[in-house]
Amino acid sequence: MRSSFLMLPLAVALVAGCAKEPAAPTVDPVAQKPAAAVNTVSRSHDESSYAEPDKxxxxxxxxxxxxxxxxxxxxxxxxxxxxxxxxxxxxxxxxxxxxxxxxxxxxxxxxxxxxxxxxxxxxxxxxxxxxxxxxxxxxxxxxxxxxxxxxxxxxxxxxxxxxxxxxxxxxxxxxxxxxxxxxxxxxxxxxxxxxxxxxxxxxxxxxxxxxxxxxxxxxxxxxxxxxxxxxxxxxxxxxxxxxLVFEPISERSGVWAEPAMVNKAAKEFEDTEKMIGAAENLYGEYRWGRYDMLVLPPSFPFGGMENPRLTFATPTVIVGDKSLVSLVAHELAHSWSGNLVTNASWKDIWLNEGFTTYVQGRITEALYGTEMAEMEREIDQTDLLNEVKDMSPADQALALPPLNERDPDEALSNVAYVKGAWFLQFLEQRFGRAVFDPFLRGWFNDHAFQSANTDQFVEYMKKNLLPKNPSAVTDAELKAWLEEPGIPAFASKARSRNFAVVDTARIAFLGSSALPSNQVTREWNTQEWVRFIDGLGATQPIEKLAVLDKGYHFTGTPNGEIAMRWYPLAIRSGYTDAQAAAGEFIQRVGRRKLVLPIYAELLKTPEGLAFAKEVFAKAKPGYHPITTASVEDMIAKAEAAPKQEAAPKQ
The missing domain is CATH 2.60.40.1730 (tricorn interacting facor f3 domain)
Known part of the structure; x- marks a missing residue:
């Protein structure tokens, strides 16, 4: 699943037979919560379920x-x-x-x-x-x-x-x-x-x-x-x-969508068969028959959901230039990591999402080049390093402690996705792809259609990878990745060459207020614009935002990755010209990753809170229950917290 990367406050017909009248249901006098793990021998114990699969x-x-x-x-x-x-x-x-x-x-x-x-x-x-x-x-x-x-x-x-x-x-x-x-x-x-x-x-x-x-x-x-x-x-x-109607992409892949969307989606996702081929070259046969995608209405709360044979996808990634099709690569990658080999409990969600984010990068690299993959890795890693600053140490480990009474939705963070992928990149760098690629392919093959936990992965790694180069990785390094908070100091960070050009253009704009040359920006993709906006800092003078807006039309953008960054910056800076468009965006779109950062900024002031509540009242009928619950929780906490004044005009 490509989810929100934010830790916010947030049958065939049945056979008929002679049936006796059923006994009336009884009700347990006390609700019994799933048993908490105590000195759990196996990390496969699932605290989030009442089931007893051992019986x-x-x-x-x-x-x-x-x-x-x-x-x-x-x-x-x-x-x-x-x-x-x-x-x-x-x-x-x-x-x-x-x-x-x-x-x-x-x-x-x-x-x-x-x-x-x-x-x-x-x-x-x-x-x-x-x-x-x-x-x-x-x-x-x-x-x-x-x-x-x-x-x-x-x-x-x-x-x-x-x-x-x-x-x-x-x-x-x-x-x-x-x-x-x-x-x-x-x-x-x-x-x-x-x-x-x-x-x-x-x-x-x-x-x-x-x-x-x-x-x-x-x-x-x-x-x-x-x-x-x-x-x-x-x-x-x-x-x-x-x-819903269908538009084929290849013999084994196509798009389901509403009639007005299906052709646009099929065009945007036309590289899907190439993605399947790239993944098969790396990790073996695609074992699920067909790989189709269903484009849902904008209310879908996530980027995508890797339902086997039918990925659910948000329309917010259909922007016309394929710059956001890494979402397809991600959900397809789940056909090996997650769907084929599944985390046995949600405290080991990194086995699904970290592996998938790593495989996604390899697919992106194979189809669109190393630089595109590196840009996406650098954006992900930068976001994670910012996120962990406000996260509890226990939640920063890959192998999470027992969730006990926690909702697993709330325990999911960027750590599972990005730190998990970063760890696998670390192993790849230490052992080389000639060794690491067959190892990962073996993990998928040997555990196909099974559920696994972190302990099993470590055991498999010690048997099938570490002996290939016994001095490549120490026990202390493995512990730092799996059990300790944060990103290890010895981790190599992604570095994009294109971002150096973006950073230079931004620094020049901040110094002179003159827009970068069109020769520089006309070929920029979503990732480069994301880098540009992310580097503008917490606030900017209204005059500078107005210059950017006039030149690049960020306000009203149909690109959700840009909107989720531009509107919070505008709100923090007091750039009120963007407020109406921000409200229209969060009313129309229900994807949590895109709307929650905007709500978060609005809720910091009494004026913003009032506006957010007004917009939410209109948006709620079209929101998914998961998004609704998140926004309601944020609003309730904002109403209970001391208020700060609106951002002064600069």
Whole structure:
């Protein structure tokens, strides 16, 4: 997932059978939170789930669901094929959030259904409700009839007015990290992988897609079937429905999007097949069949989500010059790091995101050159070094301590992405690509379709990499990367040649207020403009910002990477000419990475707080629940904090 890099305050149709009437559900008297790890032997223990995978695991999931746009809910049945590991186990524990469970049944091979007793615990604000199912006979198949709530945290329902085409409603899921439990009862932990199939019905004028074998030629008729033969963790379960059409890129890749967007997206992403080839040359066969992308409405809270076979992508990366297609490289890279080999718990999220950011850089380098990859690395590393200044030491380690009662969404930071990739770059530099590339390819192959933890990676590294050059890396250096805060002093920083030109042009402008020559700036890409703005400092005189704005039209820019930097600078500097456009931007776009920095600056003054609340009231109906929760938390904290005066005009 390409996420927000900010630590802000922030089934095929089921077999029918003779079913007995189910027993009425009972309710646990006390909500039991996931057990905290105490002297955990394995880092694979997941504190964010009620499930007990050491006793029983879901091996296959069969869904039979109806998507109801009027009620804003998904409902139907989920049937689980179970593998019992503990012969003494008498319960199946699942994760849920705001689900209404109507009945639970054990399913016999002949389709006969027998009611099972179940209890739904009171909701924990982070982890939802534990669903306890009494299974004294350890059935191999269990079926749950349920429906979601309109407020499900993992689903967003958009009215037609909130879509590109303005004609049909739209719905999509976001299951990572622990939101899958809000639309399917599951062992919602990355340590459990399962295959799945689904039969989904909906209104006949919308196209339904899932993270499975979507047929580009499927008829839009309201009745759809899907199959995912490779085992996936719950956070990669995904669904979307709307006015969606398909445009091919290659025989195994293409774009789904609303009609008005699909051709632009296909053009922007036309290098996808080349990216797949570059990744295969490095790390082996792409094992998921098709690689398609779904361009979502601007409300999607993240840059992208690596749902297997169907990456969900924000439209904010479609800027016309391919300068932001590293997002596609990132989500594609997850096909090896994350989807193929998955972190067993969220405290080892760096095994997903750090590896993926590293692989993304290698794909970018192969297609667009070393300089482009180096620019992106330098931007990432600079952002991380700024971020860790205000971060707790424990959160700066790659191998995080047990999350216990923390929401894994809040534990995710730039550390997992950039420090993780930086560590792998360090290993590459010490051993050389001739050694490191086969090692990383071996890690993916040897752990394919498995979940792993940091301890397992270190063990694999000590067996398969370190002996290649025993003096290349010390135990103290490994500890500094994995367990200690910050970036090790011995880490080599990325250095872009192009940025030296950008820095020279900026210094000259700050000294003379004369814009850099058009011969210098006309070929600049997004990364170079980001570098230019980032180097302007916390504030600038209004007159200088006005000169920049007149010359480069930053205010009103459609480029989100520029907007998320320009508008905070303008707000801090008191450049009020940009405020209306900033409000329009955060009302239109729901991607957290892009809007949260702007809210953060607005909330620092009483005037800005009032403006932010006014804009948020208009934006909220189109925001994803994840973005809404983040902004509401920021506003609440701003209202409770002492206020400072608006930035003086300079």
């Amino acid at each position: 029983v695991v879901i091996k296959d999931l069969a869904l039979d669901l109806k998507v109801d746009f009027d009620a804003k809910q998904i409902g139907g049945t989920a049937t689980y094929t179970l593998e019992w590991k503990d012969k003494a186990a008498k319960q199946l524990l699942l994760d849920t959030r705001e689900l209404t469970v109507e009945k639970v049944e054990a399913m016999a091979a002949d389709g006969t259904a027998t009611a099972l007793q179940f209890a739904l615990a009171p909701a924990d604000k982070v982890f939802g409700s534990k669903l306890s199912i009494e299974t004294p006979d350890q059935p191999t198949s269990v079926r749950i009839t349920y429906h979601t709530a309109p407020t499900a945290s993992g689903l967003q329902w958009l009215d037609p007015a909130m879509t590109e085409g303005k004609k049909l409603p739209f719905m999509f899921s976001q299951s990572q990290a622990i939101h899958a439990r809000s639309w399917v009862p599951l062992q919602d932990t990355p340590s459990v992988r399962f295959t799945y199939s689904a039969h989904v019905t909906s209104r006949p004028d919308v196209m339904v897609l899932m993270s499975a074998d979507n047929d580009p030629k499927a008829a839009r008729d309201g009745d759809y079937a899907f199959k995912m033969p490779q085992p996936i963790p719950s956070y990669l379960l995904a669904i979307a429905a709307g006015d």
